[in-house]
Amino acid sequence: MSLPEKYKKPYESKDVESVVYKRELNSGLFNPDMLVQKFPKKYADSKTWTSITPPPNANGRLHAGHALDVTLKDIIGRYKRMQGLQVLLLPGSDHAGFETQVVYEKKLEKEGRSRFGMDRAELYKEIYDFTHVNKETVTSEIKRIGASYDWSRDTFTLDAKVVSGVQKTFIKMHEDGLIYRGKRDCNWCSKHQTSLSDVETDKKEVVTTFYTFKLGDFNIATSRPETKITDKYVVVHPDDNRYTSYKHGDTFEAEWVLGKSTFTVIKDDSIDPEFGTGAMTITPWHSGIDFAIAKKHGLDMVQLIDDYGKFTDVAGELKGLKATTVGRAKVVEILSEKGLLVDKDENYKTIVPVCYKCETLIEPQLKDQWFVKMESLAEIALQASQDGKLNFISDQYRKTFEHWMKNPIDWNISRQIVWGISIPAWFKNKGTDTEEFYIGNTAPKGNEWIKDEDTFDTWFSSGQWPIATLGFTDSDDFNRFYPTQLMETGRDLIFKWVPRMVIFGLYLAREVPFKDIYLHGMALDSKGQKMSKSKGNVMSPIDLADEFGMDALRMALIVGNAPGNDIPVSNEKVKAYKKFVNKLWNIARFVLENTNEEDDNFDTTIDNIHVENFKKVKYEITKNLDNYQLHLASEELYQYVWHEYADVVIEEIKKDLSSENKKVLRYLFKQILIVTHPFMPFVTEEIWSDFADVSKDNLLLVQDWE
Numbered sequence: 165m166s167l168p169e170k171y172k173k174p175y176e177s178k179d180v181e182s183v184v185y186k187r188e189l190n191s192g193l194f195n196p197d198m199l200v201q202k203f204p205k206k207y208a209d210s211k212t213w214t215s216i217t218p219p220p221n222a223n224g225r226l227h228a229g230h231a232l233d234v235t236l237k238d239i240i241g242r243y244k245r246m247q248g249l250q251v252l253l254l255p256g257s258d259h260a261g262f263e264t265q266v267v268y269e270k271k272l273e274k275e276g277r278s279r280f281g282m283d284r285a286e287l288y289k290e291i292y293d294f295t296h297v298n299k300e301t302v303t304s305e306i307k308r309i310g311a312s313y314d315w316s317r318d319t320f321t322l323d324a325k326v327v328s329g330v331q332k333t334f335i336k337m338h339e340d341g342l343i344y345r346g347k348r349d350c351n352w353c354s355k356h357q358t359s360l361s362d363v364e365t366d367k368k369e370v371v372t373t374f375y376t377f378k379l380g381d382f383n384i385a386t387s388r389p390e391t392k393i394t395d396k397y398v399v400v401h402p403d404d405n406r407y408t409s410y411k412h413g414d415t416f417e418a419e420w421v422l423g424k425s426t427f428t429v430i431k432d433d434s435i436d437p438e439f440g441t442g443a444m445t446i447t448p449w450h451s452g453i454d455f456a457i458a459k460k461h462g463l464d465m466v467q468l469i470d471d472y473g474k475f476t477d478v479a480g481e482l483k484g485l486k487a488t489t490v491g492r493a494k495v496v497e498i499l500s501e502k503g504l505l506v507d508k509d510e511n512y513k514t515i516v517p518v519c520y521k522c523e524t525l526i527e528p529q530l531k532d533q534w535f536v537k538m539e540s541l542a543e544i545a546l547q548a549s550q551d552g553k554l555n556f557i558s559d560q561y562r563k564t565f566e567h568w569m570k571n572p573i574d575w576n577i578s579r580q581i582v583w584g585i586s587i588p589a590w591f592k593n594k595g596t597d598t599e600e601f602y603i604g605n606t607a608p609k610g611n612e613w614i615k616d617e618d619t620f621d622t623w624f625s626s627g628q629w630p631i632a633t634l635g636f637t638d639s640d641d642f643n644r645f646y647p648t649q650l651m652e653t654g655r656d657l658i659f660k661w662v663p664r665m666v667i668f669g670l671y672l673a674r675e676v677p678f679k680d681i682y683l684h685g686m687a688l689d690s691k692g693q694k695m696s697k698s699k700g701n702v703m704s705p706i707d708l709a710d711e712f713g714m715d716a717l718r719m720a721l722i723v724g725n726a727p728g729n730d731i732p733v734s735n736e737k738v739k740a741y742k743k744f745v746n747k748l749w750n751i752a753r754f755v756l757e758n759t760n761e762e763d764d765n766f767d768t769t770i771d772n773i774h775v776e777n778f779k780k781v782k783y784e785i786t787k788n789l790d791n792y793q794l795h796l797a798s799e800e801l802y803q804y805v806w807h808e809y810a811d812v813v814i815e816e817i818k819k820d821l822s823s824e825n826k827k828v829l830r831y832l833f834k835q836i837l838i839v840t841h842p843f844m845p846f847v848t849e850e851i852w853s854d855f856a857d858v859s860k861d862n863l864l865l866v867q868d869w870e
């Protein structure tokens with residue numbers, strides 16, 4: 165065979181990658197049904213191996229972290245497919261509720277528009293169109309990375325089947341007594357006008373003033389005087405000796421912000437006598453801790469601050485003032501003029517909750533929201549973990565997971581945003597004392613029922629992702645592929661996503677949704693810093709691949725990247741693996757120049773030192789892939805190809821191109837292509853076409869690993 169023309173030039177990744185991906189995609193072999201249909205001998209009786217891919221948010225382009233995510237999954241998927249398993253890597257994308265709406269709101273802001281005042285349907289349509297354009301970009305970028313995903317099963321969280329399934333789950337949970345409607349303290353962002361779950365808030369350290377005011381016989385310390393205007397309960401610890409002259413329930417009159425007022429003393433052992441003066445007034449509507457005390461003792465609750473952060477009617481002459489700024493100053497001024505300011509510490513450091521998107525101070529608000537009772541659900545999930553049904557690749561994450569499950573907090577699943585799956589609930593006399601609700605897909609008879617305008621927290625739908633993508637529990641795909649084998653995702657999702665999927669899996673399907681949990685670290689820039697838009701150090705995997713080739717990028721993301729650790733990515737590192745790709749190309753040229761098909765019938769039973777050496781390396785690579793130690797497998801591969809096969813085997817055989825040696829050379833090189841393929845699919849598949857007849861879908865993709 166004469167040397168194909170292409171080897172007379174250096175390897176051109178850009179030309180090859182799109183051609184190879186099309187060749188593989190068009191074969192249909194990313195779809196496990198086609199594996200069985202086209203290669204029944206290999207696949208018909210084999211097991212399925214499934215990994216549901218985390219849906220990237222359909223609101224922007226991919227970054228290096230996404231590329232890492234796709235690469236890890238694709239390497240393992242390609243390896244399992246070659247081993248003979250019916251592999252399903254199931255792709256999808258997430259509408260990403262609040263995340264996407266925030267991105268879209270910024271776009272509106274730039275255009276001088278605002279979502280407030282926009283018609284709901286119109287806003288939904290605009291975000292839908294925006295998301296769809298992005299979704300296409302994201303999909304094409306994932307394909308560039310070489311993802312051997314089954315696109316025929318691609319799922320979007322707003323597909324009709326997902327929406328109806330998610331709503332059904334809510335109805336079922338309500339029937340099972342796991343959903344309640346409750347007035348409870350919620351994290352409220354006054355900029356975004358929505359409640360947020362705890363994981364959607366950040367903690368921020370601030371330096372502020374800590375005031376002490378005189379209230380009757382008590383001294384009250386606070387860093388938020390503006391919330392104290394309508395307080396009427398003073399709470400102390402029952403054992404605090406300083407306050408023995410007051411019994412629980414005693415009342416007294418005292419001068420306060422709006423004039424003379426009556427106060428009631430409450431004794432509660434949740435109060436820390438060491439903090440401040442050991443006495444505090446409570447604001448149940450605007451503090452979770454105070455709410456718990458008020459609920460326990462059946463106390464009145466008053467809304468002092470509205471949804472926009474301004475004082476309500478109950479603040480009298482202060483009504484309408486912005487609470488945290490002018491409102492606070494005004495309250496301090498009034499109390500000092502009355503001689504009630506005892507002390508102030510202007511260097512008081514404290515931690516406050518802020519919106520994770522806009523850093524607005526979270527103002528707790530009592531709101532009627534839908535909650536999921538978490539206790540029994542978390543208990544089952546904890547049990548599954550303790551029974552060893554979940555295999556965390558880095559064990560540190562098991563502790564995190566179990567801690568979460570031991571301390572469950574009821575989950576607020578209502579969001580006051582348009583962009584999401586609507587809650588199948590209906591109200592009569594909403595907002596009044598006679599309010600009633602009904603849960604179901606259609607409204608009950610009578611035209612007084614109105615639809616709940618809230619949407620589900622996005623994690624309520626993505627928590628059901630492994631089940632939703634397989635068509636829910638009554639579908640063929642579900643029976644065939646559930647439970648899945650691997651969940652591979654970013655380690656930041658150990659809180660937001662992984663526990664919820666385990667809970668929904670156990671609740672809806674009575675089985676954990678996946679066995680192995682591989683949480684990867686973050687892709688960092690070359691200086692080891694987190695990539696962020698504001699720092700301007702975000703690396704586009706597509707730009708890197710344009711310059712150095714996708715195979716080189718995939719290797720750079722994997723080598724040196726132990727599970728769970730962060731990985732620095734630099735142009736230099738990617739460039740180094742470009743050299744490795746070229747090396748493989750040059751080796752291919754040498755092998756093709758010196759061997760042909762006649763050298764293919766190598767007898768593997770013959771003793772040969774080079775073949776023996778290779779077997780050992782392959783054994784190690786296989787073992788490390790089985791244990792998800794991809795960084796070790798890729799390193800071994802690199803060392804072998806460069807420093808053993810090229811430096812030793814080729815150099816030796818060059819000196820004696822006997823028929824026997826040619827066979828060894830060719831046999832080992834084809835083996836190299838097989839073990840290298842999962843890591844560098846493009847260049848290997850391209851070279852493979854010069855070593856095998858690739859018609860009839862005899863692609864490297866489906867060659868036997870063993």
Ligand SMILES: [Zn+2]
Nearest residue numbers: 353356519522
């Ligand atoms: Zn916000």
